[in-house]
Amino acid sequence: MLYNSIEKWMVIILFLTAFYSFNELSHSSPSILYVGGHGEGNYSTIQSAINDASPGDIIFVFDDSSPYHENIIINKSIKLIGENKETTIIEGERGSTVTILSNWVYIENFTIRNNDETGITIHSSNNVIINNDIINCFIGLNFINSNHNLVTENLIKYNGVGMYFNSSCNNTLSFNIICQNGDWGGIYLFHSSYNNFTNNNIASNSEGMMLYSSNGNILYRNEIKNNRNSGIELIKSSKNKIYCNNVSFNGWGGILVDKSNENSINRNAIISNGWDGISIYSNSSNIFNNYIKSNKGNGISIRGNRNVVIGNKFEANNCSGLYLGCCKHNIIQNNTFINDGLFIYNSVKNKILNNIVNKLPLIYLENLTNVEIEGGGQVVVVGCKNITIKNCTINNVEVGVELCVSRDCKILYNDISECRKGVYLWFSYSNIIFHNFISNCKVGLYLDDSDKNIIEENVILSNALGIYIFSCSNLIKYNDFLRNVRHAFFSLRDIDLGRIQNIWIRNYWGRPYLFPKFIFGYCPLMSLPLVNVDWRPLLKPCTYSLYPIYPYLPSMCKKIIRRSFINSSPYFSSKSCNIS
Numbered sequence: 001m002l003y004n005s006i007e008k009w010m011v012i013i014l015f016l017t018a019f020y021s022f023n024e025l026s027h028s029s030p031s032i033l034y035v036g037g038h039g040e041g042n043y044s045t046i047q048s049a050i051n052d053a054s055p056g057d058i059i060f061v062f063d064d065s066s067p068y069h070e071n072i073i074i075n076k077s078i079k080l081i082g083e084n085k086e087t088t089i090i091e092g093e094r095g096s097t098v099t100i101l102s103n104w105v106y107i108e109n110f111t112i113r114n115n116d117e118t119g120i121t122i123h124s125s126n127n128v129i130i131n132n133d134i135i136n137c138f139i140g141l142n143f144i145n146s147n148h149n150l151v152t153e154n155l156i157k158y159n160g161v162g163m164y165f166n167s168s169c170n171n172t173l174s175f176n177i178i179c180q181n182g183d184w185g186g187i188y189l190f191h192s193s194y195n196n197f198t199n200n201n202i203a204s205n206s207e208g209m210m211l212y213s214s215n216g217n218i219l220y221r222n223e224i225k226n227n228r229n230s231g232i233e234l235i236k237s238s239k240n241k242i243y244c245n246n247v248s249f250n251g252w253g254g255i256l257v258d259k260s261n262e263n264s265i266n267r268n269a270i271i272s273n274g275w276d277g278i279s280i281y282s283n284s285s286n287i288f289n290n291y292i293k294s295n296k297g298n299g300i301s302i303r304g305n306r307n308v309v310i311g312n313k314f315e316a317n318n319c320s321g322l323y324l325g326c327c328k329h330n331i332i333q334n335n336t337f338i339n340d341g342l343f344i345y346n347s348v349k350n351k352i353l354n355n356i357v358n359k360l361p362l363i364y365l366e367n368l369t370n371v372e373i374e375g376g377g378q379v380v381v382v383g384c385k386n387i388t389i390k391n392c393t394i395n396n397v398e399v400g401v402e403l404c405v406s407r408d409c410k411i412l413y414n415d416i417s418e419c420r421k422g423v424y425l426w427f428s429y430s431n432i433i434f435h436n437f438i439s440n441c442k443v444g445l446y447l448d449d450s451d452k453n454i455i456e457e458n459v460i461l462s463n464a465l466g467i468y469i470f471s472c473s474n475l476i477k478y479n480d481f482l483r484n485v486r487h488a489f490f491s492l493r494d495i496d497l498g499r500i501q502n503i504w505i506r507n508y509w510g511r512p513y514l515f516p517k518f519i520f521g522y523c524p525l526m527s528l529p530l531v532n533v534d535w536r537p538l539l540k541p542c543t544y545s546l547y548p549i550y551p552y553l554p555s556m557c558k559k560i561i562r563r564s565f566i567n568s569s570p571y572f573s574s575k576s577c578n579i580s
Contacts, residue, residue, distance in 0.1 A: 077102050240264070302323065342398070396417075431453045469521075
């Protein structure tokens with residue numbers, strides 16, 4: 001709090017020093033003109049006082065004649081000061097209530113309200129707007145080709161857009177409250193660059209901040225919260241710096257960067273936004289040392305190239321901590337994931353190094369052959385062949401084990417729990433998933449465009465969906481499906497029609513089946529339900545001897561049984577299960 005106060009007064013003092021130095025040069029003995037009140041010679045309107053003023057004069061406006069119903073044009077370098085912000089009120093009609101045409105104008109202590117168009121329009125530079133309320137206008141503050149202004153300690157509320165910048169640069173906006181503005185949001189920049197937004201509270205607007213074709217702006221230490229859409233949007237805007245802001249509880253997402261390159265997003269708290277914390281549809285952004293928590297989508301979603309993500313902390317985002325989709329040449333390094341993780345979709349040639357998931361290494365392999373992995377907080381394999389992943393205990397991540405465009409890999413003896421997807425295969429074929437314990441996930445196993453895989457002797461327990469297959473020609477045999485909300489579901493791709501379907505052999509389906517077990521699926525192309533069949537399901541779980549009353553045991557016993565199961569038999573040993 002002390003730091004904020006010192007910083008605020010430093011900004012104001014520096015700007016006002018320049019302002020007063022100019023006034024001393026232009027008008028060494030300013031006059032004071034009074035508007036309203038009962039003094040002899042006082043003006044009845046603000047505009048009449050402006051007309052009679054000389055550059056450098058002060059116009060003081062009493063509140064006892066308020067509200068003043070007029071549209072004011074300021075074409076001289078003057079100071080316009082109200083007696084009291086709450087009670088010195090100007091209500092204009094159409095157009096702009098206050099239009100500033102001259103440089104070096106100072107306005108303080110007014111409420112400017114109720115205009116269907118604009119509260120204050122600035123066509124000039126080096127002006128100061130301080131401690132005013134601008135309320136219930138279509139545009140609160142409108143900057144048109146206006147540079148080097150200071151706007152500080154104002155309340156800008158209930159407008160269509162709080163501040164609108166058109167081709168306006170090098171302005172400083174600090175310690176303003178910009179809230180509950182409507183259709184266009186709190187702050188909108190159009191072709192406006194090198195502005196500095198510091199310590200503003202931008203809350204409960206339709207949009208927090210929108211930058212369009214605006215470069216080199218600085219957003220520092222702002223509170224950007226509870227806006228209905230995004231907190232910050234950058235569209236075709238490059239080389240902006242967004243750092244040390246709190247971007248939280250916004251309806252759509254925290255920060256959106258679209259067609260905007262070389263932006264820096266550093267040391268922000270990005271928490272509990274309605275979708276992604278940060279969405280990047282652009283190239284060459286630097287995203288360093290942010291705290292990204294509890295967003296309802298991904299923590300960071302990247303669909304661009306050559307971005308750098310270093311030193312961030314991800315925690316408990318609803319989807320993945322970091323999503324890479326259809327992108328390449330990104331650097332992901334030294335990040336920490338807590339109950340979170342990485343998800344890769346159709347992305348290659350990224351450098352993913354030294355990241356930690358739940359205090360264990362995030363293991364990422366790309367274009368490697370004949371590697372064995374044992375242990376790790378998450379495993380992601382891209383474009384690899386003959387990789388063995390075994391003896392990992394993985395929980396509370398987006399995907400426990402992910403294979404992308406990989407073949408002839410083995411996933412063995414792993415304990416995977418409480419993930420969004422336990423094991424996920426994308427365009428991966430001829431892999432073996434054997435003797436894993438997959439529990440309490442939203443989807444235990446997910447095969448997406450992945451054919452000819454073998455899924456054998458796994459325990460698939462208490463998942464929302466045990467296995468989902470959007471592929472064909474897979475072999476699913478001798479697995480135990482226990483207490484899943486739905487054990488299995490499949491869909492057919494267009495290319496699957498007429499091909500060999502998935503084969504289900506002797507799985508246990510949560511209870512004894514004396515007759516064949518039907519596995520229902522769907523074909524989107526024909527909009528028809530489909531059926532696969534496990535013709536001879538097991539009457540008892542394959543691993544029954546290890547946990548005859550597993551669902552009813554306390555958690556400590558479950559962990560012991562789980563370890564016993566994972567270590568119980570070598571790969572492809574003879575069956576010890578009770579086959580009826």
